[in-house]
Amino acid sequence: xxxxxxxxxxxxxxxxxxxxxxxxxxxxxxxxxxxxxxxxxxxxxxxxxxxxxxxxxxxxxxxxxxxxxxxxxxxxxxxxxxxxxxxxxxxxxxxxxxxxxxxxxxxxxxxxxxxxxxxxxxxxxxxxxxxxxxxxxxxxxxxxxxxxxxxxxxxxxxxxxxxxxxxxxxxxxxxxxxxxxxxxxxxxxxxxxxxxxxxxxxxxxxxxxxxxxxxxxxxxxxxxxxxxxxxxxxxxxxxxxxxxxxxxxxxxxxxxxxxxxxxxxxxxxxxxxxxxxxxxxxxxxxxxxxxxxxxxxxxxxx
Numbered sequence: 687x688x689x690x691x692x693x694x695x696x697x698x699x700x701x702x703x704x705x706x707x708x709x710x711x712x713x714x715x716x717x718x719x720x721x722x723x724x725x726x727x728x729x730x731x732x733x734x735x736x737x738x739x740x741x742x743x744x745x746x747x748x749x750x751x752x753x754x755x756x757x758x759x760x761x762x763x764x765x766x767x768x769x770x771x772x773x774x775x776x777x778x779x780x781x782x783x784x785x786x787x788x789x790x791x792x793x794x795x796x797x798x799x800x801x802x803x804x805x806x807x808x809x810x811x812x813x814x815x816x817x818x819x820x821x822x823x824x825x826x827x828x829x830x831x832x833x834x835x836x837x838x839x840x841x842x843x844x845x846x847x848x849x850x851x852x853x854x855x856x857x858x859x860x861x862x863x864x865x866x867x868x869x870x871x872x873x874x875x876x877x878x879x880x881x882x883x884x885x886x887x888x889x890x891x892x893x894x895x896x897x898x899x900x901x902x903x904x905x906x907x908x909x910x911x912x913x914x915x916x917x918x919x920x921x922x923x924x925x926x927x928x929x930x931x932x933x934x935x936x937x938x939x940x941x942x943x944x945x946x947x948x949x950x951x952x953x954x955x956x957x958x959x960x961x962x963x964x965x966x967x968x969x970x971x972x973x974x975x976x977x978x979x980x981x982x983x984x985x986x987x988x
Contacts, residue, residue: 691725694718695733696754699747702740759822763957775966776805783828786909787950788812791928792828792971799970806963814882819955826954826967833953841968844975845947846926848888850939856919863939864922867898874921875900882907887946892924931981 697707698718708718726733733747743751783792788810796808817823820837827833833840852873857863864870877892904920906912913933916923922939926948930936952971958964 688725688728691721691728692750692754692757694721695725695750696758698722698734698741699743699751699754702742704741756821763822763955774805775803775962777963778807778809779826779963779967780809780811780824781826781828781967782811782813782817782824784814784830785812786926787828787830787928789908789910790913790926790932794932795974798974799967802970803966806966808967819953822955825958825961826952826964828950828952828971830948830950832949832951835953837956838953839956839959840951840953841972843950843952843971844928844978845949846928847947848891848924849927849941850922850943851916851925851930851936852922852939853916853919853935854937856916856921857937859919863937865940867895867940867943870895870898870900870922873900874902874904876904876906876912876915876921876923878909878912878924879905879907887948888924888926891943895924928978931978 694707694711694713697711698704701707701710704715704718704722707713708715711718722733729746729750731746732744733750734741735744781792789812793810796810799806799808811817811824816829816833817827818835819825819827819833820835828843830846832842852863860873864873875892875895877895878888880889880892900922902921904915906915909925909929912923912925913929915921916925916936917933925936930938952968954961954964954968
């Protein structure tokens with residue numbers, strides 16, 4: 687099968703238009719059309735339904751597009767390894783993690799990484815969905831459980847717990863901090879929406895707290911929103927404990943009521959084991975976690 691024709695087919699399928707694909711490939715529309723027709727003839731199959739508003743893949747076209755997409759990702763991975771210099775860290779590194787961890791822990795620390803490696807570009811993808819690392823949907827993942835996908839290098843980074851927090855302003859205006867779980871009935875609870883993807887221990891903690899019938903409820907579909915509600919004196923929030931270093935004014939509530947430890951893992955494909963970009967990011971995260979633990983120990987929170 688002709689590689690050049692496959693490359694042109696992939697561009698057309700991705701763009702949904704001969705013209706747009708031609709612009710991307712620096713080819714005329716007629717040249718692109720000839721290559722696609724030649725590929726269809728060699729395969730003995732129609733790859734596109736042609737409409738006035740564009741092109742739609744046929745069933746056979748979808749099968750081929752899946753294959754060319756996988757090929758493209760593998761080629762990107764190979765190119766990334768080739769570009770990795772023995773002495774320099776540069777290029778794009780695609781990092782995926784949860785919305786809460788990415789916004790509340792990782793993103794605030796990235797300036798230090800850019801100071802170390804000014805030629806490194808981070809593409810940060812915040813999703814609760816677990817991206818497929820072997821298929822190169824991302825280069826590195828940080829997740830709240832051990833990845834189950836095969837052919838991954840895994841490293842356990844830290845553990846987090848879910849705890850209750852509020853501001854002093856909120857507590858002062860609502861008769862002080864609750865002393866028992868029964869006192870939750872006098873307060874507004876801020877937590878993740880039950881239907882939102884989240885760690886199981888967090889959902890279990892919220893379910894337990896709801897049995898004490900808080901006076902009011904604010905639910906948000908991610909921890910960043912929960913934090914904003916707490917910081918704006920709206921109530922008592924269920925939050926991961928890693929936010930405490932960056933928001934020292936948060937007051938822990940009922941500190942003996944906490945969840946089990948949730949493991950945090952860093953993972954990347956086996957084929958990127960020797961990537962300088964991956965190694966730089968991995969070492970940076972580990973160093974930040976060590977500094978985080980020292981800070982918590984200094985504050986007496988560890």
